[in-house]
Amino acid sequence: MAANQKINVAAQAGTQSNNEVCEIVCYDAEKISALKHTVDDKEAQGMAQLFKALSDPTRMKMAMYLDKGDELCVCDMAILTGHTIATTSHHLRLMRSLGIAKSRKEGKNVFYSLHDHHIRLLVRMTLEHMREEHCHAE
DSSP: OOTTOOEEEEOOOOOOOOTTSOSEEEEOHHHHHHHTTSSOHHHHHHHHHHHHHHTSHHHHHHHHHHHHHSEEEHHHHHHHHTOOHHHHHHHHHHHHHTTSEEEEEETTEEEEEESSHHHHHHHHHHHHHHHSGGGGOO
Protein backbone atom coordinates (compact mmCIF):
# COMPACT_ATOMS: atom_id res chain seq x y z
CA MET A 1 0.00 0.00 0.00
CA ALA A 2 1.41 3.44 -0.92
CA ALA A 3 2.43 5.68 1.99
CA ASN A 4 0.08 8.46 0.97
CA GLN A 5 -2.87 6.17 0.35
CA LYS A 6 -5.73 6.66 2.76
CA ILE A 7 -6.96 3.68 4.69
CA ASN A 8 -10.74 3.33 4.86
CA VAL A 9 -12.51 1.32 7.51
CA ALA A 10 -16.27 0.90 7.60
CA ALA A 11 -17.76 2.84 10.51
CA GLN A 12 -20.16 1.24 12.89
CA ALA A 13 -23.73 1.90 11.85
CA GLY A 14 -25.29 4.48 14.13
CA THR A 15 -28.48 6.43 14.41
CA GLN A 16 -26.83 9.86 14.35
CA SER A 17 -28.31 12.20 11.80
CA ASN A 18 -25.68 14.93 12.19
CA ASN A 19 -24.20 15.81 8.80
CA GLU A 20 -20.93 16.85 10.44
CA VAL A 21 -20.06 13.32 11.56
CA CYS A 22 -17.98 11.14 9.25
CA GLU A 23 -19.92 8.27 7.76
CA ILE A 24 -16.76 6.20 7.40
CA VAL A 25 -13.53 6.04 9.38
CA CYS A 26 -10.76 7.28 7.12
CA TYR A 27 -7.28 8.38 8.10
CA ASP A 28 -4.14 9.54 6.35
CA ALA A 29 -1.22 7.64 7.90
CA GLU A 30 1.39 9.93 6.31
CA LYS A 31 -0.26 13.10 7.60
CA ILE A 32 -0.74 11.60 11.06
CA SER A 33 2.92 10.56 11.18
CA ALA A 34 4.06 14.04 10.11
CA LEU A 35 1.85 15.82 12.66
CA LYS A 36 2.02 13.42 15.61
CA HIS A 37 4.88 15.12 17.47
CA THR A 38 4.25 18.74 16.45
CA VAL A 39 1.92 19.56 19.34
CA ASP A 40 3.40 19.62 22.83
CA ASP A 41 1.03 18.63 25.66
CA LYS A 42 2.44 21.23 28.08
CA GLU A 43 2.13 24.01 25.50
CA ALA A 44 -1.45 22.99 24.73
CA GLN A 45 -2.23 23.01 28.47
CA GLY A 46 -0.73 26.48 28.86
CA MET A 47 -2.67 27.79 25.88
CA ALA A 48 -5.88 26.30 27.26
CA GLN A 49 -5.25 28.06 30.59
CA LEU A 50 -4.76 31.38 28.80
CA PHE A 51 -7.98 30.97 26.82
CA LYS A 52 -9.77 29.77 29.95
CA ALA A 53 -8.76 32.97 31.74
CA LEU A 54 -9.97 35.08 28.82
CA SER A 55 -13.22 33.08 28.60
CA ASP A 56 -14.48 35.04 31.61
CA PRO A 57 -16.35 38.10 30.24
CA THR A 58 -14.99 40.38 32.98
CA ARG A 59 -11.38 39.45 32.25
CA MET A 60 -11.95 39.75 28.51
CA LYS A 61 -13.37 43.24 29.04
CA MET A 62 -10.34 44.08 31.17
CA ALA A 63 -8.03 42.91 28.38
CA MET A 64 -10.01 45.01 25.89
CA TYR A 65 -9.78 48.08 28.16
CA LEU A 66 -6.03 47.53 28.57
CA ASP A 67 -5.69 47.29 24.80
CA LYS A 68 -7.49 50.59 24.31
CA GLY A 69 -6.20 52.39 27.42
CA ASP A 70 -2.67 51.00 27.27
CA GLU A 71 -2.22 51.20 31.05
CA LEU A 72 -4.82 51.53 33.79
CA CYS A 73 -4.68 51.60 37.57
CA VAL A 74 -6.78 49.11 39.50
CA CYS A 75 -9.16 51.87 40.65
CA ASP A 76 -9.87 52.99 37.06
CA MET A 77 -10.43 49.40 35.97
CA ALA A 78 -12.83 48.83 38.88
CA ILE A 79 -14.95 51.79 37.76
CA LEU A 80 -14.86 50.68 34.11
CA THR A 81 -15.97 47.13 34.93
CA GLY A 82 -18.35 47.98 37.75
CA HIS A 83 -16.60 45.69 40.23
CA THR A 84 -15.05 46.35 43.62
CA ILE A 85 -11.36 47.11 43.84
CA ALA A 86 -10.82 43.75 45.57
CA THR A 87 -12.58 41.80 42.81
CA THR A 88 -10.80 43.80 40.12
CA SER A 89 -7.42 43.17 41.77
CA HIS A 90 -8.17 39.46 41.94
CA HIS A 91 -8.94 39.29 38.20
CA LEU A 92 -5.89 41.37 37.27
CA ARG A 93 -3.57 39.26 39.46
CA LEU A 94 -4.83 36.12 37.74
CA MET A 95 -4.25 37.74 34.35
CA ARG A 96 -0.72 38.66 35.44
CA SER A 97 0.00 35.14 36.70
CA LEU A 98 -0.95 33.72 33.29
CA GLY A 99 1.13 36.20 31.30
CA ILE A 100 -1.84 38.17 29.98
CA ALA A 101 -1.07 41.36 31.90
CA LYS A 102 1.87 42.93 33.68
CA SER A 103 1.87 45.37 36.56
CA ARG A 104 3.94 48.12 38.06
CA LYS A 105 3.58 49.94 41.35
CA GLU A 106 3.83 53.71 41.51
CA GLY A 107 3.48 55.09 45.01
CA LYS A 108 0.31 53.57 46.42
CA ASN A 109 -1.20 52.73 43.02
CA VAL A 110 -0.79 49.60 40.92
CA PHE A 111 -0.99 49.99 37.15
CA TYR A 112 -1.69 47.16 34.71
CA SER A 113 -1.04 46.82 30.99
CA LEU A 114 -1.16 43.96 28.53
CA HIS A 115 1.90 41.73 28.81
CA ASP A 116 3.13 42.14 25.24
CA HIS A 117 2.14 42.63 21.61
CA HIS A 118 1.12 38.97 21.27
CA ILE A 119 -1.66 39.42 23.82
CA ARG A 120 -2.65 42.71 22.20
CA LEU A 121 -2.91 40.95 18.83
CA LEU A 122 -4.88 38.10 20.35
CA VAL A 123 -7.43 40.53 21.81
CA ARG A 124 -7.69 42.53 18.59
CA MET A 125 -7.89 39.49 16.31
CA THR A 126 -10.57 37.91 18.50
CA LEU A 127 -12.65 41.09 18.34
CA GLU A 128 -12.14 41.35 14.58
CA HIS A 129 -13.19 37.72 14.18
CA MET A 130 -16.32 38.29 16.27
CA ARG A 131 -17.26 41.32 14.18
CA GLU A 132 -16.98 39.46 10.89
CA GLU A 133 -20.30 38.81 9.23
CA HIS A 134 -19.98 35.01 9.21
CA CYS A 135 -19.92 34.90 13.01
CA HIS A 136 -23.40 36.38 13.21
CA ALA A 137 -24.96 34.43 10.34
CA GLU A 138 -25.98 31.32 12.28
